[in-house]
Amino acid sequence: MPVPAQYRLVTVPETRVADVLRLDLWAFASGIPLETQLELPLGLPWERSYGVERDVEEPGELAGFHAAYPLRAYPVPGAEVPCGWLTWVGVHPGHRRRGILRAMIEHHFADLAAHGEAISGLMAAETAIYGRFGYGMAAPQLSLSIPRGAALRPVAGSADLEVTVEEWDAAAHGDLCAGIHSGYARVPDGLGRPGWATRETPGLRGWWDADPKDLRAGKENRRVVIVRDAAGTPLAYATFRRELKWTRGGSDGTVSVREAVALTPAAAHRLWSVLLDLDLTSTVRVETLPVDDPIVTLLADLRGAQPDYQDNTWLRIVDLPAALAQRRYATDVDVVLEVTDAIIPSNAATWRVRAAAWDHAVVERTDAAPDLALDIRELSTAHLGSISLASLAQAGLVEVRTPGILPTASAAWRWPIAAGANWIF
Numbered sequence: 411m412p413v414p415a416q417y418r419l420v421t422v423p424e425t426r427v428a429d430v431l432r433l434d435l436w437a438f439a440s441g442i443p444l445e446t447q448l449e450l451p452l453g454l455p456w457e458r459s460y461g462v463e464r465d466v467e468e469p470g471e472l473a474g475f476h477a478a479y480p481l482r483a484y485p486v487p488g489a490e491v492p493c494g495w496l497t498w499v500g501v502h503p504g505h506r507r508r509g510i511l512r513a514m515i516e517h518h519f520a521d522l523a524a525h526g527e528a529i530s531g532l533m534a535a536e537t538a539i540y541g542r543f544g545y546g547m548a549a550p551q552l553s554l555s556i557p558r559g560a561a562l563r564p565v566a567g568s569a570d571l572e573v574t575v576e577e578w579d580a581a582a583h584g585d586l587c588a589g590i591h592s593g594y595a596r597v598p599d600g601l602g603r604p605g606w607a608t609r610e611t612p613g614l615r616g617w618w619d620a621d622p623k624d625l626r627a628g629k630e631n632r633r634v635v636i637v638r639d640a641a642g643t644p645l646a647y648a649t650f651r652r653e654l655k656w657t658r659g660g661s662d663g664t665v666s667v668r669e670a671v672a673l674t675p676a677a678a679h680r681l682w683s684v685l686l687d688l689d690l691t692s693t694v695r696v697e698t699l700p701v702d703d704p705i706v707t708l709l710a711d712l713r714g715a716q717p718d719y720q721d722n723t724w725l726r727i728v729d730l731p732a733a734l735a736q737r738r739y740a741t742d743v744d745v746v747l748e749v750t751d752a753i754i755p756s757n758a759a760t761w762r763v764r765a766a767a768w769d770h771a772v773v774e775r776t777d778a779a780p781d782l783a784l785d786i787r788e789l790s791t792a793h794l795g796s797i798s799l800a801s802l803a804q805a806g807l808v809e810v811r812t813p814g815i816l817p818t819a820s821a822a823w824r825w826p827i828a829a830g831a832n833w834i835f
């Protein structure tokens with residue numbers, strides 16, 4: 411769909427940052443004044459930033475905006491691939507529901523094709539927005555509120571590790587945390603965690619490393635726990651803030667953990683042991699965990715941590731043959747898929763997908779009778795290996811045409827480690 415009449419799509423240079431932030435204030439009602447926001451690191455990919463404005467002679471205010479982070483090593487099952495990450499989507503309330511978002515999405519897909527990116531990912535502000543454009547909820551997340559002192563199952567070697575607890579200092583901790591964070595995308599045993607997006611661009615790193623006072627929501631400045639082995643090699647870190655609340659019964663503080671990332675089981679155990687034993691606190695709150703994060707099985711009483719499950723990453727296959735060939739499959743598979751796609755006609759076809767276990771696939775158009783029929787949204791949902799084709803079939807979202815094919819196809823698309831990102835962007 412083209413941009414609606416009387417609007418035009420434009421590239422947005424960094425010199426228009428105030429226009430972007432003004433629109434963003436309208437779209438997200440953040441409450442942080444423009445003058446303050448102009449001082450904050452934004453991390454925006456200006457080379458891939460696009461706006462929609464009134465089709466008048468002089469550039470005016472923006473009616474819509476979106477951008478794409480050019481991720482080059484986005485983890486999918488068994489591979490790290492280019493991904494155009496859709497971000498900063500907003501339409502001014504005075505211009506909404508006229509088709510501006512739809513036009514921006516179609517532009518985004520064309521932009522991905524021009525940059526050789528077969529998939530798009532995003533985190534959705536509202537869950538109702540992106541399914542209509544073929545995005546599927548590919549990675550759920552878990553949130554926990556863990557009581558202080560919650561028992562953990564023992565892990566050998568945990569007590570031998572060294573721990574430091576420090577105030578965050580980007581110069582001292584930025585590279586160390588980035589190294590562990592990107593390393594986590596490849597554990598355990600090389601399997602890798604699909605969906606574990608890392609802060610690849612300098613803009614994203616700068617945005618993440620900063621700890622601006624205006625974004626602390628009244629809590630203390632960022633703190634960091636680092637776990638090292640006896641040789642001093644960093645194995646895990648967590649960033650957190652505490653917030654104390656005094657009640658008649660004493661202190662009732664909360665530890666808000668932004669990230670807790672460990673490369674070994676012992677380091678994970680040690681890291682959480684520290685977070686769960688901070689004085690004057692009673693709850694450790696963590697929002698964005700992969701659903702099988704080590705803490706889930708380390709906790710002796712998961713129920714006591716009030717697990718809460720919701721969507722994290724939405725994924726869209728934009729170039730079907732490329733995307734299906736880029737990832738690997740967990741078992742031998744030879745299956746014919748009939749795929750519908752209302753927005754990208756080149757994906758809407760019948761495809762034969764053949765792969766040996768743990769290898770890439772050969773993907774070809776075919777005239778053969780389909781074994782499974784599904785929309786691109788469902789194929790995108792299954793792409794990171796966390797939501798199975800079998801569960802989608804059980805919900806009536808994948809049609810099985812060849813009886814008996816579903817167990818093999820479903821096992822091939824699944825991945826032994828759940829997908830998940832642990833930061834919001």
Ligand SMILES: CC(=O)SCCNC(=O)CCNC(=O)[C@H](O)C(C)(C)COP(=O)(O)OP(=O)(O)OC[C@H]1O[C@@H](n2cnc3c(N)ncnc32)[C@H](O)[C@@H]1OP(=O)(O)O
Nearest residue numbers: 437497498499500501506507508509510511512532535538
């Ligand atoms: C990846 C990210 O950045 S997520 C951030 C998204 N941004 C926000 O949530 C900020 C506040 N909201 C907005 O800025 C706007 O309302 C947007 C971007 C969500 C939608 O922009 P619009 O230009 O109004 O959308 P547009 O007119 O193209 O609508 C396309 C379709 O999506 C539907 N739609 C759009 N927004 C929503 C929503 N929030 N909830 C449900 N449906 C929606 C429309 O009804 C329309 O449906 P149709 O195709 O059946 O007619």
